[in-house]
Every structure is written in C-alpha cells, then in structure tokens.
Amino acid sequence: MAASIVQAEVTDLEIENSYHEKAALTQLLRWFQFYENADIGIANQLDILDENFSVTSPSGTATGHAEYQAAVAQFPSTWRNAHDLQTMTVTVNDDGTLSLTAEIIYSNLGMTDSLVAQRMGYDATLEYEDGDTLPKFTSMTITPVGASELEAFDDTYIQNRLSALVTYWIHLVEHPGRNPEPFKEILAPELDIKFSAEGNTITSYDGIAAWVAGPVSSLPVTRHVIGPISYTTLEPGRYEVEVGFDWQGIRPDGKRMTAKTEHRWIVTDEPNERFARVEMIRVETIEPFAVVE
Known part of the structure; x- marks a missing residue:
C-alpha cells in the first residue's frame, strides 16, 4: 500500500x-x-x-x-x-x-x-x-x-512511464472541460474498473464516459495530491501499480470537501504509444468524502 x-x-x-x-x-x-x-x-x-x-x-x-x-x-x-x-x-x-x-x-x-x-x-x-x-x-x-552520489544505475523508464499515465489520468479528471474523449487512448481494450466496493464494474468506454458525466462532474473544481507511485512487474509490459490520493474539491456553494483513497491499477504498456493503458482499477477509501466545516 x-x-x-x-x-x-x-x-x-x-x-x-x-x-x-x-x-x-x-x-x-x-x-x-x-x-x-x-x-x-x-x-x-x-x-x-x-x-x-x-x-x-x-x-x-x-x-x-x-x-x-x-x-x-x-x-x-x-x-x-x-x-x-x-x-x-x-x-x-x-x-x-x-x-x-x-x-x-x-x-x-x-x-x-x-x-x-x-x-x-x-x-x-x-x-x-x-x-x-x-x-x-x-x-x-x-x-x-x-x-550526485549514486552507487548504481537505476533504470527509471517504467517508473516515469507509469507516473505519466497516473498524472495524465488525474489531469483529465481535474480538467474543467470534463471531456471523456481523451480517456480512450489510455484505456485497455478490456476493462475491469471499480471505484468503490458498492459501485458497478466499468467494462467499456461508455462506462467511463458516464462516470465523467456523473461523479467526476459533480464538483466544478477538484485537486489530487498524488502520493508515491510503486509498481510490480507482472510480466513484460504489464504492471500492478499502487498509489494514494489526497483529494480536495470545491462545491458550487464554495465549501470544500476532502477525501483520501488508495488505488491499485493493472497497466499495460506499448512504448510506441503516447501512454500506457489502464486495464483494471480498484479503490479503497481511507477517509470518506466529507465537507470541511
């Protein structure tokens, strides 16, 4: 975690x-x-x-x-x-x-x-x-x-590749345009995405588009602090990613909201594409969404 x-x-x-x-x-x-x-x-x-x-x-x-x-x-x-x-x-x-x-x-x-x-x-x-x-x-x-004092060379390609994907995903979530179209190039052909234990499983782009139009668009302004990104190589070109987010949002009435979540992703990578692709997401809520009084 x-x-x-x-x-x-x-x-x-x-x-x-x-x-x-x-x-x-x-x-x-x-x-x-x-x-x-x-x-x-x-x-x-x-x-x-x-x-x-x-x-x-x-x-x-x-x-x-x-x-x-x-x-x-x-x-x-x-x-x-x-x-x-x-x-x-x-x-x-x-x-x-x-x-x-x-x-x-x-x-x-x-x-x-x-x-x-x-x-x-x-x-x-x-x-x-x-x-x-x-x-x-x-x-x-x-x-x-x-x-800089380094004792050994540490290949950073995979770390930077996966970090770029996570950061771009969050950019799209935060972008005020709330356009689902750019998500297409970072989604694997087969999806298995659940943003909560009680929520439905998203298996297609249409599900992502509905998520963007619904929960993502419910607040006009949001910010995610991205925690350390760690990964495990499952096989060449396929990785399990773990990352935490501290989330803040501003409601239309000006009140702030906060939450903390931990994400586990499965990601596939073809280096000739602009980005790696998300195949699976599971989310654990550490601190639930709450209004800051």
Whole structure:
C-alpha cells in the first residue's frame, strides 16, 4: 500500500490550477521517456514540442523540430539514461502559458567509463494550442547544478512511464472541460474498473464516459495530491501499480470537501504509444468524502 500523504493547506486558486500542474508534469515525464527507452519513437517526442521549440543544454542549442531531431540523433544508442525527478513547481502565467521549474538526478551509463550522475535543473515554458488537452513545450533550459552520489544505475523508464499515465489520468479528471474523449487512448481494450466496493464494474468506454458525466462532474473544481507511485512487474509490459490520493474539491456553494483513497491499477504498456493503458482499477477509501466545516 502506498504511503500516506501529508497535505498542506492550499488556496482556492491552487486547487483551481491543479490540472495545469498535472498537465506540465505529464509532459515532463514524457520528455524523460524518450531518452530512457529506444522504443519510444521520435514522433512521440515531437508530439510534446511546439514547432518552434528551443532547447539549451550542455550539449548545445536546438530550435525547431528539425534541429532538435538532428541533435538527438547524435547521441549514441548504446547510452542508458535515467531521470529521477526530485522537485517541480508550475506557475500559471497571466497569458495562460505555464512556467515549469524542476530538479532531477540524471544518471548515464556509456558517456564515460563509469557511472555519471548529476543534479540537473530544468526551466521550461509550455503553451496550450487550440483543441489540445495537453500543452506543448515552447522552450527549455537544462543546467547542471551539482554532482550526485549514486552507487548504481537505476533504470527509471517504467517508473516515469507509469507516473505519466497516473498524472495524465488525474489531469483529465481535474480538467474543467470534463471531456471523456481523451480517456480512450489510455484505456485497455478490456476493462475491469471499480471505484468503490458498492459501485458497478466499468467494462467499456461508455462506462467511463458516464462516470465523467456523473461523479467526476459533480464538483466544478477538484485537486489530487498524488502520493508515491510503486509498481510490480507482472510480466513484460504489464504492471500492478499502487498509489494514494489526497483529494480536495470545491462545491458550487464554495465549501470544500476532502477525501483520501488508495488505488491499485493493472497497466499495460506499448512504448510506441503516447501512454500506457489502464486495464483494471480498484479503490479503497481511507477517509470518506466529507465537507470541511
């Protein structure tokens, strides 16, 4: 079972902007995956980048898709890369763009004769395009901020892949548009989803659409604090995921609600797709939904 979550007091605006934070985190986790798994094609990477995207890193500067694609093609395919996210903050700017600041521990096998490990800082901007559920990166600066003491290389692809799925799912739940359509690409062909012991089992997209139109849309604003995400490999490409959520919602009358749940998911992964897919969900209520008086 995932560890409990300590949730600090937040403002109504932070709750309202939570889906933007999840969107930015989703895209950052997808950025990492391209460098961690050779089966993630360049098309998936370009999907998260604005056409005029510019990146500056210790390797140099590239602007636009063509320059970026040429730059990353120079990296040896034998390198192994890992990205362990440590901190991240997201600011929603007045013009609707997002500013992201993050720090990671980057590790590499192949760059030198021994393990390379460094703390790296990321400063990036993202912008929504018309009709897109997720924003695209418009700029990124990657800066070394110090050495990191690692004794061994730890492959982070699966962790980041599953974390991106969980974060994107929550983004869709929190998004004020409450559109069920984007869920289609993250659902397995056969579903076995129950959000409560007493609830019905969802076995199709239509069930998810009804869930979005019903319970998900019952409150106009919600926020989920995502706890530690752990996983067990069931077989290659299939994983059991455990994660806890601290949930907050704002009712139409302005009163807040809270709850705490633990989720167990079965997830399948085809690296050439944009996201892994949810096959099964079971939910345990740790603290029931309640109004904050």
